[in-house]
Amino acid sequence: MDKSSVTAPRNAGSLLILGLGSGIVAGLVEGVGLLFFQRINWERWGPMMHVSWEIVWISPISDAILFLSLALICIVVFRFAPRLPAVRVLVFLLTFLTVYDWLTLTNRLYLRACLLLAFGVAVAFARWCGKREGVFLQFWKTTTPWMVAAWVLAFAGIQGGKWLQERNALAHLPPATPGAPNVLVIVVDTLRADHVSSYGYSRPTNPNFDRLAQQGVRFENAIAPCSWSLPSHVSLLTGLYQFEHGVGSVQPEPWLGWGNKGMGGFPTLGETLEHRGYRTGAFSANRTYFSRDLGFGRGFVHFEDYFQSPSDAFVRTLYGREFARIYLKRSEHSLVKRTLRKLGVTSLLDQDAEGSGSYGGAFGVRKRADVVNQEVTEWIDRDRQRPFFAFLNYFDVHDPYGGPRDYSKTSWPQQSEVDAYDNGVKYVDDYIGRLMEELSRRGLENNTLVVITSDHGESLGQHHLRTHGKALYWELIHVPLVIWYPGHIPAGVTVTTPVTNAAIPATIMDLLGAGAQSPFPPSSLSALWQTGGVPHWPDPLSELAHNAISDKEDQIARTLVPTASTGAMKSLVTPQWQLITHETRDDQLYDWVLDQAESNNFVHTPEGQATTDNLKSRLADMMMPRK
Numbered sequence: 001m002d003k004s005s006v007t008a009p010r011n012a013g014s015l016l017i018l019g020l021g022s023g024i025v026a027g028l029v030e031g032v033g034l035l036f037f038q039r040i041n042w043e044r045w046g047p048m049m050h051v052s053w054e055i056v057w058i059s060p061i062s063d064a065i066l067f068l069s070l071a072l073i074c075i076v077v078f079r080f081a082p083r084l085p086a087v088r089v090l091v092f093l094l095t096f097l098t099v100y101d102w103l104t105l106t107n108r109l110y111l112r113a114c115l116l117l118a119f120g121v122a123v124a125f126a127r128w129c130g131k132r133e134g135v136f137l138q139f140w141k142t143t144t145p146w147m148v149a150a151w152v153l154a155f156a157g158i159q160g161g162k163w164l165q166e167r168n169a170l171a172h173l174p175p176a177t178p179g180a181p182n183v184l185v186i187v188v189d190t191l192r193a194d195h196v197s198s199y200g201y202s203r204p205t206n207p208n209f210d211r212l213a214q215q216g217v218r219f220e221n222a223i224a225p226c227s228w229s230l231p232s233h234v235s236l237l238t239g240l241y242q243f244e245h246g247v248g249s250v251q252p253e254p255w256l257g258w259g260n261k262g263m264g265g266f267p268t269l270g271e272t273l274e275h276r277g278y279r280t281g282a283f284s285a286n287r288t289y290f291s292r293d294l295g296f297g298r299g300f301v302h303f304e305d306y307f308q309s310p311s312d313a314f315v316r317t318l319y320g321r322e323f324a325r326i327y328l329k330r331s332e333h334s335l336v337k338r339t340l341r342k343l344g345v346t347s348l349l350d351q352d353a354e355g356s357g358s359y360g361g362a363f364g365v366r367k368r369a370d371v372v373n374q375e376v377t378e379w380i381d382r383d384r385q386r387p388f389f390a391f392l393n394y395f396d397v398h399d400p401y402g403g404p405r406d407y408s409k410t411s412w413p414q415q416s417e418v419d420a421y422d423n424g425v426k427y428v429d430d431y432i433g434r435l436m437e438e439l440s441r442r443g444l445e446n447n448t449l450v451v452i453t454s455d456h457g458e459s460l461g462q463h464h465l466r467t468h469g470k471a472l473y474w475e476l477i478h479v480p481l482v483i484w485y486p487g488h489i490p491a492g493v494t495v496t497t498p499v500t501n502a503a504i505p506a507t508i509m510d511l512l513g514a515g516a517q518s519p520f521p522p523s524s525l526s527a528l529w530q531t532g533g534v535p536h537w538p539d540p541l542s543e544l545a546h547n548a549i550s551d552k553e554d555q556i557a558r559t560l561v562p563t564a565s566t567g568a569m570k571s572l573v574t575p576q577w578q579l580i581t582h583e584t585r586d587d588q589l590y591d592w593v594l595d596q597a598e599s600n601n602f603v604h605t606p607e608g609q610a611t612t613d614n615l616k617s618r619l620a621d622m623m624m625p626r627k
């Protein structure tokens, strides 16, 4: 044994300081690296787990806890085996974990290569340190307080910066019109209309939605502008179709932030309401496609997406992702899952679609409707001086289906995928009811305009498809839409004219009496519930950009039906027909009124061909810039 290791301070304190200091360093680099490589790897946005600036102070906590735990284990082991080279073993372990961490966060190297390289570096570094234990431990003794200070600075800078930005934005809002109503827009992600009871579904999935529909206006044939979240949410906030806003797929996050470029740079509902003195907030449970990272922050003073709970924060750190990848995909009877359940850490076990679980990576954890409700009510209570505009995305209907595990079972059988999907629908409806109760308890229900809709439907096996975003069939674009504003709009009205829910911003501004100040296309739906209605209404358009990424299911499906993996698609819905066009495949024409399952394609009949030609020229006219 050489001289320096004999004289090295081997007390527990030194090992703990080493664990803490190196954990913070590993975590700070990890946090910045996760942000950096998320941008570099943006083309794999869909299967990726996402982060925002908060990760820079969250990752060090996770790594410091992990490293400190290892230091503690080492301390205990070395109590019983004092002849083991304590510092060297701990340095080996921490170096291995740090190097592995930094290599894997690139998301571009093979895991085995990272493991091997980390092992090699750890062996060499531990050997090198073994000869200089005293100096090495002294280095961490001096450095660790600085690392703690760096963490405090990161925490204060990021959280304080957010707080200041929000306060500053609120301070610069113009005064609101006295008595201006609050506006609440609820998007139930992935909710197809035919699974909503007031749309004729046989199961009582939506008692709360139905009650609001009876007190307001329900659109029997509302059509989503796209069959997946990102373009649809842009339309729901800008009032524009995809060919107008241009956001058909994920776009790289600008290095200096979105500025005014998010959502194609077009005026948004949030921004317009801010100009009218509204306090604006978005509460998203769809953290893949409705987040600040994708440019949706503009027009929202307050935005809640990631990090709603310690579990969610943990799975976004690198070792959290590793834990989720290795342990959370195991069966419900696995030791880890049973232990976590016994410990009450159930939120970690509630799988989300976010993350790369389906591609061999980690599953994220769900943000449930109860958390979204908690976030929005806390935010409402923060300031009651101004009217609010809250935009909610509930993600519980989205796959994996079923609602939370502890959610009490519904009255229908619990066997099929459809049964599970309906559980999610019922669960969200419960929370829509609870949110309305919260508003009522605060005396806000008489002065709040509520709009409930979805960003797209879902294919539950129809047309050889699962989930959404691959085609534009009826089940994928037909969504519920209710507008509720008692005393200002009639109760119990059902509008059967097909409408696009991209008309929501224009309709809200119209109901607020904005008149010519509304920057949205002049398509307020209010004309449809006024007596007499209107004889002609623009046919709703849906668009789906070419999506080159195709999974196994899609590869089978696209041999049977045209999907977006072989070309861009468009759909036009008239009061009788749905035309679906495809960049490279045949057109399709369905009589959606008589054949909602769309099993009978009319395109090759003489009448169908004439209708198709007529609708295609109407579609071409529509795609011209609006006057």
Ligand SMILES: [Zn+2]
Binding pocket: 189, 190, 228, 229, 230, 286, 455, 456
């Ligand atoms: Zn969606």
